[in-house]
Amino acid sequence: MSILNDLKNVLGAEYVLTGDATAKWQKDWTGDYELNPAVVVRPGTTAEVAAVLRIANEAEFAVVPVSGNTGLTGATANNGAIMLSVDRLNDVRKIDPDARSMTVGAGIILSSIHDAADAHDLIFPLIFGARGSAMIGGALSTNAGGSNVLRYGNTRDLCLGIEVVLADGRIVNLMSELHKDNSGLNLRHLMIGAEGTLGVITAAVLKLFPKPRAYATAMVAVPTIEDALRLLNQIQDATGGAVEAFEYMPRPYIDRHIERIKDARRPFDDAYDVNIMIEIGATAPKDATPRDNGAIPVVAQLEETLAAMFEDGRVLDAVVAQNEAQRREMWARREAAGEILFDAGHCVNTDIAVPLSKVGPALRSITTRLQSIDPDVHEIIVAHLGDGNIHHTSYPSRNEPDIMAAMIEAVEDVVQEFGGSFSAEHGVGKSKLDTMRRRKDPVALDVMRAIKSAVDPKGIMNPGKVIPT
Amino acid sequence: MSILNDLKNVLGAEYVLTGDATAKWQKDWTGDYELNPAVVVRPGTTAEVAAVLRIANEAEFAVVPVSGNTGLTGATANNGAIMLSVDRLNDVRKIDPDARSMTVGAGIILSSIHDAADAHDLIFPLIFGARGSAMIGGALSTNAGGSNVLRYGNTRDLCLGIEVVLADGRIVNLMSELHKDNSGLNLRHLMIGAEGTLGVITAAVLKLFPKPRAYATAMVAVPTIEDALRLLNQIQDATGGAVEAFEYMPRPYIDRHIERIKDARRPFDDAYDVNIMIEIGATAPKDATPRDNGAIPVVAQLEETLAAMFEDGRVLDAVVAQNEAQRREMWARREAAGEILFDAGHCVNTDIAVPLSKVGPALRSITTRLQSIDPDVHEIIVAHLGDGNIHHTSYPSRNEPDIMAAMIEAVEDVVQEFGGSFSAEHGVGKSKLDTMRRRKDPVALDVMRAIKSAVDPKGIMNPGKVIPT
Numbered sequence: 001m002s003i004l005n006d007l008k009n010v011l012g013a014e015y016v017l018t019g020d021a022t023a024k025w026q027k028d029w030t031g032d033y034e035l036n037p038a039v040v041v042r043p044g045t046t047a048e049v050a051a052v053l054r055i056a057n058e059a060e061f062a063v064v065p066v067s068g069n070t071g072l073t074g075a076t077a078n079n080g081a082i083m084l085s086v087d088r089l090n091d092v093r094k095i096d097p098d099a100r101s102m103t104v105g106a107g108i109i110l111s112s113i114h115d116a117a118d119a120h121d122l123i124f125p126l127i128f129g130a131r132g133s134a135m136i137g138g139a140l141s142t143n144a145g146g147s148n149v150l151r152y153g154n155t156r157d158l159c160l161g162i163e164v165v166l167a168d169g170r171i172v173n174l175m176s177e178l179h180k181d182n183s184g185l186n187l188r189h190l191m192i193g194a195e196g197t198l199g200v201i202t203a204a205v206l207k208l209f210p211k212p213r214a215y216a217t218a219m220v221a222v223p224t225i226e227d228a229l230r231l232l233n234q235i236q237d238a239t240g241g242a243v244e245a246f247e248y249m250p251r252p253y254i255d256r257h258i259e260r261i262k263d264a265r266r267p268f269d270d271a272y273d274v275n276i277m278i279e280i281g282a283t284a285p286k287d288a289t290p291r292d293n294g295a296i297p298v299v300a301q302l303e304e305t306l307a308a309m310f311e312d313g314r315v316l317d318a319v320v321a322q323n324e325a326q327r328r329e330m331w332a333r334r335e336a337a338g339e340i341l342f343d344a345g346h347c348v349n350t351d352i353a354v355p356l357s358k359v360g361p362a363l364r365s366i367t368t369r370l371q372s373i374d375p376d377v378h379e380i381i382v383a384h385l386g387d388g389n390i391h392h393t394s395y396p397s398r399n400e401p402d403i404m405a406a407m408i409e410a411v412e413d414v415v416q417e418f419g420g421s422f423s424a425e426h427g428v429g430k431s432k433l434d435t436m437r438r439r440k441d442p443v444a445l446d447v448m449r450a451i452k453s454a455v456d457p458k459g460i461m462n463p464g465k466v467i468p469t
Numbered sequence: 470m471s472i473l474n475d476l477k478n479v480l481g482a483e484y485v486l487t488g489d490a491t492a493k494w495q496k497d498w499t500g501d502y503e504l505n506p507a508v509v510v511r512p513g514t515t516a517e518v519a520a521v522l523r524i525a526n527e528a529e530f531a532v533v534p535v536s537g538n539t540g541l542t543g544a545t546a547n548n549g550a551i552m553l554s555v556d557r558l559n560d561v562r563k564i565d566p567d568a569r570s571m572t573v574g575a576g577i578i579l580s581s582i583h584d585a586a587d588a589h590d591l592i593f594p595l596i597f598g599a600r601g602s603a604m605i606g607g608a609l610s611t612n613a614g615g616s617n618v619l620r621y622g623n624t625r626d627l628c629l630g631i632e633v634v635l636a637d638g639r640i641v642n643l644m645s646e647l648h649k650d651n652s653g654l655n656l657r658h659l660m661i662g663a664e665g666t667l668g669v670i671t672a673a674v675l676k677l678f679p680k681p682r683a684y685a686t687a688m689v690a691v692p693t694i695e696d697a698l699r700l701l702n703q704i705q706d707a708t709g710g711a712v713e714a715f716e717y718m719p720r721p722y723i724d725r726h727i728e729r730i731k732d733a734r735r736p737f738d739d740a741y742d743v744n745i746m747i748e749i750g751a752t753a754p755k756d757a758t759p760r761d762n763g764a765i766p767v768v769a770q771l772e773e774t775l776a777a778m779f780e781d782g783r784v785l786d787a788v789v790a791q792n793e794a795q796r797r798e799m800w801a802r803r804e805a806a807g808e809i810l811f812d813a814g815h816c817v818n819t820d821i822a823v824p825l826s827k828v829g830p831a832l833r834s835i836t837t838r839l840q841s842i843d844p845d846v847h848e849i850i851v852a853h854l855g856d857g858n859i860h861h862t863s864y865p866s867r868n869e870p871d872i873m874a875a876m877i878e879a880v881e882d883v884v885q886e887f888g889g890s891f892s893a894e895h896g897v898g899k900s901k902l903d904t905m906r907r908r909k910d911p912v913a914l915d916v917m918r919a920i921k922s923a924v925d926p927k928g929i930m931n932p933g934k935v936i937p938t
Contacts, residue, residue, distance in 0.1 A: 099825040177824040180893040189658030240753035284709035355646040356568040387648045424649040450923035
């Protein structure tokens with residue numbers, strides 16, 4: 001490969017890896033995709049990223065950006081590409097606690113951002129299971145979601161500025177710390193969520209937020225999914241919009257958790273169909289400072305609201321965490337999802353969203369259609385219900401590709417009928433490329449293709465992902 | 470004009486206006502720009518918008534979208550274009566109070582959206598002076614800001630979905646009601662803020678929010694602008710982030726207000742240099758329900774916080790509104806800005822933003838440079854200080870174009886040095902086209918040009934605006 005020497009000249013041989021040295025980059029978390037890079041490069045500066053891309057573009061060689069490689073859609077799958085790892089761009093460049101912003105390289109691990117913010121009594125509220133290995137570059141490229149979107153927004157909403165290197169090595173400087181900037185087309189939002197198809201994000205300015213001084217966390221059982229949404233609105237109204245997480249774990253999820261996790265416990269003595277984990281974050285001292293009797297106002301308020309709803313039958317049962325250990329147990333149940341749901345080759349996992357008021361009807365419709373395909377299908381759902389974002393997993397009674405394909409199709413048919421999205425927070429990557437082709441608005445697809453051609457005319461950036469040809 | 474008949478065939482002669490019938494569209498609020506359309510068309514449906522654009526694109530005829538025409542940057546200036554008014558697309562199509570969303574046509578007036586939300590005890594929190602005539606299509610196209618951005622975000626943050634008609638008449642359907650949707654490049658954010666250069670926004674899905682049940686509103690004098698930012702963080706911490714507005718009105722602004730508005734009153738008995746209007750919105754009953762003594766908790770808390778800060782000298786004076794009339798008087802002082810600042814031909818008005826922690830140094834640097842140009846220059850500032858967004862107006866002692874040009878240049882030099890933006894919330898339009906050319910990141914400009922060519926190859930959409938050739 002003639003460009004290897006060029007890459008070594010630019011980066012030093014140490015940071016141009018081939019053969020066994022690339023092993024770490026050859027597997028992603030799912031195990032479903034082939035990652036077979038010709039070479040892995042690890043540039044240490046934005047200028048080096050630019051140099052790599054100039055070489056690749058000149059040679060018309062495919063480049064696949066990679067950071068923590070924790071994605072679920074095969075966005076880094078490749079056969080013979082240059083994988084460009086941003087892991088060495090992992091510095092915290094600046095923290096401005098008063099302005100509540102932090103400037104970082106794209107290769108910083110999410111939990112390191114959390115730690116750096118915490119040192120200033122602030123938070124960066126992007127939270128998901130893989131936070132110990134996911135890097136911010138990947139989170140921005142997929143516009144990752146997670147459990148706190150309800151209060152703080154998706155990754156794009158947590159970012160003030162980015163730096164991007166284009167396919168031909170030109171550097172776009174959008175490293176704004178501003179909360180208002182209307183100077184032309186918004187390229188930041190275009191690059192965020194592009195999954196590396198338009199360029200490589202090398203740095204970012206992130207928003208920080210006051211750290212909640214107390215949490216009120218509860219498991220709540222309600223009669224129906226519609227009651228769950230009423231519960232959400234009720235608690236939002238009572239707290240002035242302080243709900244941080246509103247997670248749906250129906251009975252099959254609870255059962256699976258008990259079955260798969262040693263020493264796991266049920267949330268309630270009885271088993272209920274509709275179980276919600278709700279968390280409220282109190283940032284104001286008035287809501288977080290214990291009263292004379294030791295009660296924490298935000299916790300007391302949640303208990304009172306739930307008690308009133310229990311009285312009139314809108315809540316069937318509720319347990320409010322009385323200490324951090326009980327809170328952790330509730331979160332552990334939710335965060336075990338990746339571990340307990342995934343049966344390689346035996347399940348159909350989806351990441352869908354529907355409008356909030358249509359979650360119930362959509363889920364009922366999905367069940368009906370799946371059962372018409374396979375009467376013995378088993379479904380397990382876990383959902384960021386406050387966002388309308390559902391992770392629906394089907395376990396067919398027989399492990400046959402045709403049945404699994406029909407089930408994906410059935411779920412996506414329902415989602416489309418209800419005005420939803422087949423990709424809520426995980427992105428498109430390689431896994432949903434065909435779905436994009438068939439289900440995304442065709443004019444929107446044409447515009448995406450036109451932009452792709454305009455920004456990356458040789459098509460070297462993460463080819464075969466996101467935008468169907 | 471041969472396309473006139475084509476337009477009449479599509480829309481009916483009644484909605485194809487020429488000559489005197491276009492008078493209403495020949496002036497914008499500033500009076501600074503020439504608006505001389507060949508024809509004004511008023512399509513009544515998205516399909517009719519598409520038909521107009523097909524005709525125009527075929528004939529390579531410039532199209533300038535217009536809604537309320539309240540912009541400040543000449544974004545609708547034209548000589549001989551088709552002005553495409555969306556004013557007839559003014560319907561509320563759907564309100565979903567539980568999901569807190571509203572679907573509207575692009576021509577609906579902002580205050581009509583407010584009224585429709587209010588009927589469900591909800592708010593659409595985009596607020597600015599021109600709300601009685603501005604339409605949502607224009608607000609989306611400029612990504613308008615206003616006084617509530619601090620809590621609720623800019624217009625783009627208040628929008629879940631849009632429908633856009635492209636230059637060639639193709640319709641892009643992005644009318645999502647979803648809070649999470651990662652299905653490809655984010656075209657919504659690209660079209661929002663594009664000021665009509667990429668297409669015509671014809672409809673939108675908007676986010677609604679719970680209506681605050683009580684407000685605490687105050688005028689506060691502090692020693693320095695740095696103290697003002699400390700005040701903001703202090704009140705944000707105390708209220709859990711419930712500050713809705715944080716508006717800076719320095720002494721010259723107060724003086725001008727007294728001078729220009731009949732019966733206007735000073736906020737305090739004494740005159741101070743740094744005056745802030747702060748407003749907190751309480752959505753939770755616990756913060757808004759009057760206590761037995763009649764005190765409203767959110768108001769009492771603001772009074773207590775300000776009293777404590779007064780004790781240790783961080784606040785010089787403060788007046789908390791005791792009723793809606795007093796609150797209205799505070800807002801009227803702020804909202805008079807357009808009326809009292811604007812001296813046609815005699816002032817240099819800017820819409821700039823700098824990082825929050827750099828507002829003080831930037832303003833001092835601006836003063837130094839302006840005085841080196843004209844020792845007798847008078848400056849009046851009014852600012853959405855919580856966003857770092859400053860409306861700085863210079864009144865030179867002599868009305869000479871060269872001096873005014875040098876002053877704009879000086880302000881923009883400082884903004885650039887401090888990592889700010891020359892266009893915070895008003896957009897680029899025609900007025901800042903040359904500034905874009907000289908000050909925006911050149912690679913970002915190249916990408917904008919590439920996207921413009923890809924999406925509007927004949928260049929018919931609002932030519933000569935936003936993106937310098």
